[in-house]
Amino acid sequence: MTTKYDRIGIGYASRRRPDARIAAHIASALGTSRSVLNVGAGAGSYEPEGAFALERSRVMIDQRSPDRAPCVQGSATHLPFRSNSVDAALSVLSLHHWDDPGAGLREMQRVAERRVVLLTWDPAVSRFWLVKDYVPEIDAIDQEIFPGMTELEAVLGPCQIRAVPIPHDCCDGFLGAYWRRPEAYLDRSVRHSISTFARIEHVDESMNHLREDLESGIWTERYGSLRDLEELDLGYRLVIADATRGSTGPK
Numbered sequence: 001m002t003t004k005y006d007r008i009g010i011g012y013a014s015r016r017r018p019d020a021r022i023a024a025h026i027a028s029a030l031g032t033s034r035s036v037l038n039v040g041a042g043a044g045s046y047e048p049e050g051a052f053a054l055e056r057s058r059v060m061i062d063q064r065s066p067d068r069a070p071c072v073q074g075s076a077t078h079l080p081f082r083s084n085s086v087d088a089a090l091s092v093l094s095l096h097h098w099d100d101p102g103a104g105l106r107e108m109q110r111v112a113e114r115r116v117v118l119l120t121w122d123p124a125v126s127r128f129w130l131v132k133d134y135v136p137e138i139d140a141i142d143q144e145i146f147p148g149m150t151e152l153e154a155v156l157g158p159c160q161i162r163a164v165p166i167p168h169d170c171c172d173g174f175l176g177a178y179w180r181r182p183e184a185y186l187d188r189s190v191r192h193s194i195s196t197f198a199r200i201e202h203v204d205e206s207m208n209h210l211r212e213d214l215e216s217g218i219w220t221e222r223y224g225s226l227r228d229l230e231e232l233d234l235g236y237r238l239v240i241a242d243a244t245r246g247s248t249g250p251k
């Protein structure tokens with residue numbers, strides 16, 4: 001079966017390189033977990049050594065370097081692993097693509113003995129200049145596909161939620177990565193690695209608007225002060241759940 005990432009994932013690994021500062025946040029959330037299953041693993045960013053991986057798209061699996069963990073092709077909603085077979089289940093910027101995020105989260109909780117760790121985006125924190133002023137269609141889509149923190153807790157039980165501020169020179173090219181480098185969004189190859197752009201119809205018009213505002217100085221007038229910041233909270237969150245608990249109480 002062909003998946004969305006078989007289409008949009010070509011060349012992904014060259015633009016979506018793991019950022020060391022984000023990796024440190026994820027490592028801290030995984031704590032002392034020794035065996036980790038990375039769900040929606042893509043090319044293997046942020047995967048700890050010795051992890052196992054599961055990914056739906058063949059194009060993404062083929063971009064994994066040979067020294068990466070073994071990767072099973074499958075879906076988050078039906079994990080082909082025994083219950084309590086790993087210390088922690090991890091998923092990085094993937095659950096908003098799943099057909100049934102609730103089912104996938106319950107699966108992560110089933111296979112993890114101790115902890116479920118998600119890097120996701122909180123739709124309640126919607127304040128990115130690119131989305132607000134230039135591509136509001138992205139917000140409409142993201143509000144629909146990203147589960148809110150309360151929805152996550154309804155499945156996973158009480159979670160620890162940590163903000164992950166995005167460094168100004170983030171090398172993992174997701175949507176918010178270039179908040180201090182506005183010119184980057186004008187580059188088609190940058191946008192190609194950001195899945196939501198593939199769902200927007202009038203991207204060229206939006207990018208012309210951004211180009212004009214950069215050339216005229218309007219962008220700098222409105223947002224130039226961002227250039228003084230080293231990192232920015234755009235709503236990316238680490239969600240850490242105790243796998244022994246869930247919506248239905250202790251396992």
Ligand SMILES: C[S@@+](CC[C@H](N)C(=O)[O-])C[C@H]1O[C@@H](n2cnc3c(N)ncnc32)[C@H](O)[C@@H]1O
Binds near residue numbers: 045
């Ligand atoms: C934005 S990428 C993130 C990849 C990787 N975690 C990273 O941080 O670079 C989202 C990934 O989730 C995968 N994915 C989407 N739906 C999935 C599903 N139902 N089960 C497993 N993986 C899925 C996609 O194929 C894609 O590789």
